[in-house]
Amino acid sequence: MVKVFIAYASLSGNTEEVAHLIGVELTKAGHSVDYYRIWDGASPPDPSDYNVLFLGSYTWGKGATPDEVKDFVADIGYKPEPVYVFGTGDTQFGGDDLFCKAAVKLARFYNSPAEPLKIEQSPRGSQEEKVREWVRRSLSLNP
Structure with missing residues (x-):
């Protein structure tokens, strides 16, 4: 069983929703999942306790x-591997x-082994399948 750490920053709740959809898929695949909502000043768990980091x-x-995401990256102090990145955005602004430029950066x-997952606002509806497919592709890169 793979231990997965899902860390995310969410302002409107959309990124949190994506994080939990990812977690559901990982759990279905038999992996252990822990979540961490990134907040200013909060100390993150040690990513070295996990096999994989998903960052949103x-x-x-x-x-x-x-x-707060920049602070999270700095607080970790090193680059764990592998890291899969997901993000939410809105194409009407820019x-x-x-669109999802933070996820791209x-x-x-x-040096993520997969392209970042980019979700337009909420992952509900047709984008739920996009999340599930991205997780399956990510798992195939890191069995």
Whole structure:
């Protein structure tokens, strides 16, 4: 069984919803899942206690990664492997160039083995299958 750590920052609840959909899929696959909602000043668990990290963030302003996510990355102090990144965003603010830009930046920083999952606002409806498929692809990269 793989121990999975899902850390996420959520402002509107959309990224939290994606995190829990990911967790459901991982649990169905027989993995152990722990969640951590990133808050300013909160000490994160030690990622070295886990086999895999899933990291989620909303995108702030003009494509920025939220400060609490930057603090989380700094608090960890190293780059665990592997890290799979997911994000939520809204194309009406900045179009495709800024859509889920924080997730793109984080995936690049962590040299993620998979493209980041990008969800338009809420994962409900047709995007739920997109989340499930992304998790299945991620699992195939890290059995």
